[in-house]
Each structure stands twice: as C-alpha cells, then as structure tokens.
Amino acid sequence: MxxxxxxxxxxxxxxxxxxxxxxxxxxxDEYEAVRRSEQQPCSRFISQAALSFDEGGQYEADSTFxxxxxxxxxxxxxxxxxxxxxxxxxxxxxxxxRKDDRGDEDFFVGxxxxxxxxxxSVICDKALEPGQIIKASFMISRFPVIQLVLFGRVIRVTPxxxxxxxxxxxxxxxxxxxxxxxEKVIAYIFQVQRDAIRKEKKRYGADAAEKAC
Numbered sequence: 001m002x003x004x005x006x007x008x009x010x011x012x013x014x015x016x017x018x019x020x021x022x023x024x025x026x027x028x029d030e031y032e033a034v035r036r037s038e039q040q041p042c043s044r045f046i047s048q049a050a051l052s053f054d055e056g057g058q059y060e061a062d063s064t065f066x067x068x069x070x071x072x073x074x075x076x077x078x079x080x081x082x083x084x085x086x087x088x089x090x091x092x093x094x095x096x097x098r099k100d101d102r103g104d105e106d107f108f109v110g111x112x113x114x115x116x117x118x119x120x121s122v123i124c125d126k127a128l129e130p131g132q133i134i135k136a137s138f139m140i141s142r143f144p145v146i147q148l149v150l151f152g153r154v155i156r157v158t159p160x161x162x163x164x165x166x167x168x169x170x171x172x173x174x175x176x177x178x179x180x181x182x183e184k185v186i187a188y189i190f191q192v193q194r195d196a197i198r199k200e201k202k203r204y205g206a207d208a209a210e211k212a213c
Contacts, residue, residue, distance in 0.1 A: 011117035015189040022137040
C-alpha cells in the first residue's frame with residue numbers, strides 16, 4: 001500500500017465484531033435534524049481523550065473508564081425508554097413516557113460481522129436498500145465499558161442463508177463519525193489482532209511442548 005498515509009491505512013483495517021447490534025432506520029430529514037441538534041448520539045458521550053496506544057502498542061483504557069461507564073448508563077436509559085414504549089403499545093401507557101414515537105418496524109437487531117474505522121457489516125433479517133441511513137448501537141468492550149452509537153449509510157446488501165433461513169449481510173459506511181469514536185473503533189481492532197496473535201503463540205507453544213514430549 002505504497003503512497004497511502006499511515007493514518008488512512010489504520011482506518012481500513014478490519015476485525016471481527018461478534019456482538020448484537022441494535023439498528024434503526026432513519027429517514028434523511030430526521031438524520032439532518034439530529035445532526036443539527038444537541039441530541040446527536042455521539043454528542044451525548046462525555047468529552048474524553050481518544051483511546052490510544054502506549055509505546056509498546058498496548059491499549060490504554062483506564063483513564064476512560066468513568067466516562068465510558070456514564071455513556072453505558074445513558075445507553076441503558078435508552079433501552080428502558082424502548083421497553084416503556086413496548087409496554088405502552090400493549091397496555092396503553094401514556095405516550096409522554098416515551099422518547100421514541102416511531103413504529104417498531106424501524107427498529108431491529110442484527111449480528112455484527114466485522115468493523116473498521118470507515119464502516120461495518122451486520123447480518124440481519126431485514127432487507128434494507130442501498131442509500132438508507134441506519135443508526136447502529138452496540139458494545140465493543142465490557143471493560144472498560146465502551147458503547148457506541150453511530151450513523152451509517154447502506155452501501156451493499158447481500159442475501160445469505162443461515163440455517164435454512166433467508167438473511168441479509170448489510171455493509172454500512174460510517175457518516176459523520178467523529179475522530180474520538182473512530183479511535184475507539186481502531187483501538188478495538190488492534191486489541192482483537194493482539195489477542196489473536198497471543199492465542200496463536202500460546203497454541204504454537206503448546207503444540208511444540210507436546211511434540212517435545
């Protein structure tokens with residue numbers, strides 16, 4: 001990849017993302033309104049230094065724990081709002097207790113497939129269309145708690161079969177992703193790669209010891 005800046009190469013490195021991803025279809029007008037408002041999901045995260053690497057390439061996360069915990073609690077609050085919405089649909093609770101008044105057909109859960117600093121792919125049951133805007137909410141780390149809420153545009157949709165069921169692999173390109181969240185994603189990717197290298201070395205060492213016996 002000669003001629004490609006190092007920073008740009010970092011953004012395109014990918015890693016598996018085997019987590020549940022909450023997905024919401026957002027229309028263009030709504031997205032623009034969110035961008036202009038102070039309620040944009042990424043703006044709700046407490047200001048903090050981006051995740052970084054020390055000289056040895058280790059993941060520095062301790063200093064971000066408290067603010068990421070606050071972000072996680074905000075995410076739980078959003079989940080409770082959705083539970084209230086579902087309960088209100090069943091029992092007729094006052095709609096004023098809900099923040100999200102759209103129909104449930106816009107919300108669904110997919111399975112993460114992989115992620116990079118520029119986009120991600122998910123497997124889901126919904127046949128989305130290229131160009132649609134999606135809000136994706138997911139956790140990339142439990143300690144420290146790192147919960148991300150990002151916007152992406154559907155780039156490609158590929159039908160796939162899983163256990164005899166028709167599903168879809170959806171490729172999203174991130175839009176308006178701030179550098180802080182991008183660095184969180186990149187830090188996660190390099191952590192996954194280091195973990196894979198450690199496991200491979202451990203497996204190789206165990207095989208070598210077994211052969212020596």
